[in-house]
Amino acid sequence: MKIIKSTWNYFFWLGPILTIIGVSAGFVSGTWQPIPLALITAAIIITSLWIFYQAYSIEQNSIITWWSGRATEAGTNAIFSTISVLIILGLINFLAVRYQTRIDFTENQKFTLSPQTIEVLENLEQPVKLWIFDRGENPQYTQVIENYQRRGNGKFRFELVDPQTQPGKANQFGVKQLGEIHLEVGDKKEVIISRQLEPLTESKLTNSIEKILGSRILKIYFIQGHGERELEEGQKGFSEAVNALESKNYIIESINLATISQVPEDADVLIIAGAQREFLEAEVTALQEYLNQGGGVLIMLDPSTDPGLNNLFQEWGVLVDDRLAIDDPKIGRLVGLDPWVVLVTQYGEHPITQDFGNGVSLYPFARAIESEARDGIEESPLIWTNDQSWAETDLRGQLRFNEGRDRIGPLSLGVALTRSSTGEKSQETELELTPIPPLPGQPPNEPVATSTSELEVEKQTTSAEVISPLPGQPPDELGFSKIEAKSENKSEEARLVVLGNSQFVTNGWFQQQLNGDIFLNSVSWLSKPEQKTLSISPKKTTNRRIVMSLIQARFLGWMAVIILPILSFTIGGIIWWQRR
Numbered sequence: 001m002k003i004i005k006s007t008w009n010y011f012f013w014l015g016p017i018l019t020i021i022g023v024s025a026g027f028v029s030g031t032w033q034p035i036p037l038a039l040i041t042a043a044i045i046i047t048s049l050w051i052f053y054q055a056y057s058i059e060q061n062s063i064i065t066w067w068s069g070r071a072t073e074a075g076t077n078a079i080f081s082t083i084s085v086l087i088i089l090g091l092i093n094f095l096a097v098r099y100q101t102r103i104d105f106t107e108n109q110k111f112t113l114s115p116q117t118i119e120v121l122e123n124l125e126q127p128v129k130l131w132i133f134d135r136g137e138n139p140q141y142t143q144v145i146e147n148y149q150r151r152g153n154g155k156f157r158f159e160l161v162d163p164q165t166q167p168g169k170a171n172q173f174g175v176k177q178l179g180e181i182h183l184e185v186g187d188k189k190e191v192i193i194s195r196q197l198e199p200l201t202e203s204k205l206t207n208s209i210e211k212i213l214g215s216r217i218l219k220i221y222f223i224q225g226h227g228e229r230e231l232e233e234g235q236k237g238f239s240e241a242v243n244a245l246e247s248k249n250y251i252i253e254s255i256n257l258a259t260i261s262q263v264p265e266d267a268d269v270l271i272i273a274g275a276q277r278e279f280l281e282a283e284v285t286a287l288q289e290y291l292n293q294g295g296g297v298l299i300m301l302d303p304s305t306d307p308g309l310n311n312l313f314q315e316w317g318v319l320v321d322d323r324l325a326i327d328d329p330k331i332g333r334l335v336g337l338d339p340w341v342v343l344v345t346q347y348g349e350h351p352i353t354q355d356f357g358n359g360v361s362l363y364p365f366a367r368a369i370e371s372e373a374r375d376g377i378e379e380s381p382l383i384w385t386n387d388q389s390w391a392e393t394d395l396r397g398q399l400r401f402n403e404g405r406d407r408i409g410p411l412s413l414g415v416a417l418t419r420s421s422t423g424e425k426s427q428e429t430e431l432e433l434t435p436i437p438p439l440p441g442q443p444p445n446e447p448v449a450t451s452t453s454e455l456e457v458e459k460q461t462t463s464a465e466v467i468s469p470l471p472g473q474p475p476d477e478l479g480f481s482k483i484e485a486k487s488e489n490k491s492e493e494a495r496l497v498v499l500g501n502s503q504f505v506t507n508g509w510f511q512q513q514l515n516g517d518i519f520l521n522s523v524s525w526l527s528k529p530e531q532k533t534l535s536i537s538p539k540k541t542t543n544r545r546i547v548m549s550l551i552q553a554r555f556l557g558w559m560a561v562i563i564l565p566i567l568s569f570t571i572g573g574i575i576w577w578q579r580r
Contacts, residue, residue, distance in 0.1 A: 012050040016082065018043035023086060027093060100150075113147050117206045121151040128209055130158035130192075131182040133175045141200035148205065185212050188249060194355075218250050218268040218527050225256040226307060227276025229502055236503075238273060240510040241519055248520070257283040263290040269526045270297045274502030278308030288312055291419075294492025296526030300502035303367045316417050317377055318498050321368035321391055325411050325500070326399055328388030339399050342366050342413070346384040350416055352497070352521040353382055361514040366501035367391075368411040374419075382414040382497070383518070414499040414518075416525070420492075497522045 022039030026032045104112045113121075130145060132138075137160060145158050163170035163178065173182050173189060181193035181200060192208045193200055222231055222238070231254060233239045242252050255264065257279075263270060263286055270290065279287075288311075291297060301307070303324050313320060327342045337343060341364045347353035361383070368391050371379040389409035390401045401408065499522075504515045548556070 012046070015043045015047035015050065016079070018046070020086070023090070027090070102150075111143060111147065113151060113202065114206075117148075117202055118151055120206055120209055121148060121156060122153065124152060124155040124213075126185060126213075127155045127157065128152070128213075129184045130156075130205075131169075131173060131184060132158060132160045133163050133170055133173070133180045133182070134160065134178055135162050135164070136160075138179075144200060144202060144205070183208050183212055185209075188212050190248075219264075219266050220245060220250050220252050220269045220271060220523065220527075221264065221267050222252065222254045222271045222273060223257060223275075224254045225258055226272075226279060227274070229273040229506060233507065235507060237507050238505060240507045241505050241516070244510070244516060244520060245523065248524075250523070257286050262286050263295065267295065269523055270295065271523070272297070272299045272307070273505065274300055274302045274305070275307035276302075276305050278306060284309060284311055288315065291494040291496065294494050296495040296497075296528065298497045298499075298522055298526055300499045300505070301367060301369070302502055303365055303500075313498075315374075316419070316496055317372045317374035317379065318415065318417070318496075319370040319372060320498075320500075321370070321407070321411075323367065323391035323393050323407065325363070325366045325368055325385060325409075325413065326390055326392045328386065329399070331386070331388065337362070338364075340365055342385050342389060344383050344385060344413065346386070346410065348381040348384070348416075350380045350382055350525075352416060352518070352525050356514055356517070359514045361504070361518055362509065362512050363413055363501045363504045364509065365503055366413050368407070369414055369498050369500040370412045371415045371417060376419055378418045380416045380418075381412045382416055383412065383499075385409045385411045385413065413501065414497065416522075417496045417498075419494045419496075493528070495526050495528070497526060 018039045022036045026036035148156050161169050163175055183190045183192050190212050229238050231238045231242050325342050326339050329339045344361045345358050347356045391407040393405045505519045510516045
């Protein structure tokens with residue numbers, strides 16, 4: 001009987017244990033059947049059997065003694081305490097799942113999005129999806145993306161795609177290498193990260209969302225009428241470049257400045273691609289006025305051509321060399337190129353070429369383009385040939401460097417220039433004449449000859465010469481009842497890119513190496529996308545690392561692995577010996 005009783009006492013503990021296991025399994029799995037429900041049911045049955053056994057296995061007097069016993073009281077308190085703790089933990093987990101709250105305890109709020117980003121995410125009108133083409137999650141941007149998804153109100157999502165297991169999806173987005181990150185909104189797609197080691201920052205992601213959701217579409221005009229490259233299919237056409245621009249949501253049109261006398265107001269970028277004939281003086285003036293108002297112009301020149309832009313080039317400090325750039329025949333022979341196809345691997349420090357590294361771009365029949373200092377103009381070379389190249393003067397003989405006539409490399413094949421310009425736009429002055437009483441003896445229908453000697457409009461200040469009142473006219477009644485002069489003093493940054501070749505963008509050449517990137521990046525820089533960039537300060541992390549010497553690091557390792565454990569065992573042995 002004693003053996004059975006002791007066995008039942010141990011069997012009773014299965015009830016609380018199964019209860020804990022069942023409740024834990026239900027919360028973790030998110031479902032309460034069948035396993036969690038079965039465990040809890042078994043626990044209730046075992047606990048009930050134990051209670052009935054205790055009730056019928058002892059006498060009446062013993063029951064009263066058992067219920068009032070100290071062990072029973074302690075056991076009951078333990079059971080109810082355990083149940084209470086489980087209920088409290090369950091409620092806390094329920095509230096945490098239902099009402100998620102995050103508190104950033106970092107010093108610089110490293111895991112908290114900026115107010116600008118939160119505003120953008122809360123005002124999303126259509127779903128935004130981020131595509132990450134990589135083999136696995138990158139811990140550098142996982143936390144950032146999860147914060148975006150949490151704040152996006154269900155309209156911001158992301159998906160990790162392995163290009164090797166899903167090549168169809170990678171081809172759909174034109175993925176070239178691992179680590180690329182693309183943003184998709186409706187039919188619009190944009191590349192955010194194109195290199196695996198490039199970090200995904202909050203500023204870059206938020207500005208990309210703002211850009212792809214922007215309602216304003218940039219407009220690019222190709223100038224025609226001077227023998228420029230045609231925007232069509234064919235070996236000398238620009239159809240591939242136009243298609244690439246249209247895929248980036250640019251609107252492309254062609255214009256002839258001679259027929260419209262001025263650049264359209266909605267022009268974001270003007271492109272002159274390989275003009276063969278000279279521009280009219282009025283056309284050059286229109287280009288200069290467009291630049292004075294903060295426009296962006298891309299000019300691509302070919303050898304043995306003179307588009308008549310010398311006044312514009314002189315104003316901006318652009319130096320054009322008419323000699324043909326020749327590459328070292330040994331270099332061209334290695335890759336199967338002719339000497340007049342220049343292979344470039346050196347680029348300037350500029351937003352257009354900053355990510356190119358030692359990439360290759362090809363320029364057939366190019367000419368050198370350089371620049372000289374001008375007040376208020378910032379110049380930056382873009383493309384450099386190698387040291388073995390030269391500028392050839394005589395193209396009729398053998399292609400070789402001639403001391404004194406030819407110019408040794410490296411040669412600059414393109415420059416980017418920036419100028420802070422002030423364009424002053426003044427609206428027409430409205431003058432309304434009031435009827436003035438005729439002079440004595442003057443016919444009523446003959447107007448009075450009045451004139452304004454000077455009307456100056458400068459910096460939004462209007463000054464007009466006061467007209468003396470006519471005889472019999474009140475002093476405050478002048479010949480003009482209304483004089484309005486409005487002026488707008490507008491300061492913008494004008495940008496100009498001049499390249500010594502246009503053939504590198506034509507069909508067939510556009511897809512070669514970095515040729516298309518040179519062209520697209522130039523157009524993007526001229527359109528000034530950074531003027532709409534949100535100012536998001538990066539989170540600065542305080543460096544709290546402990547810098548130790550090699551001796552200090554070794555001493556710390558010996559302390560943790562050998563010295564402290566031996567000391568602990570020694571003290572424990574001494575205490576044991578004394579108590580023995």
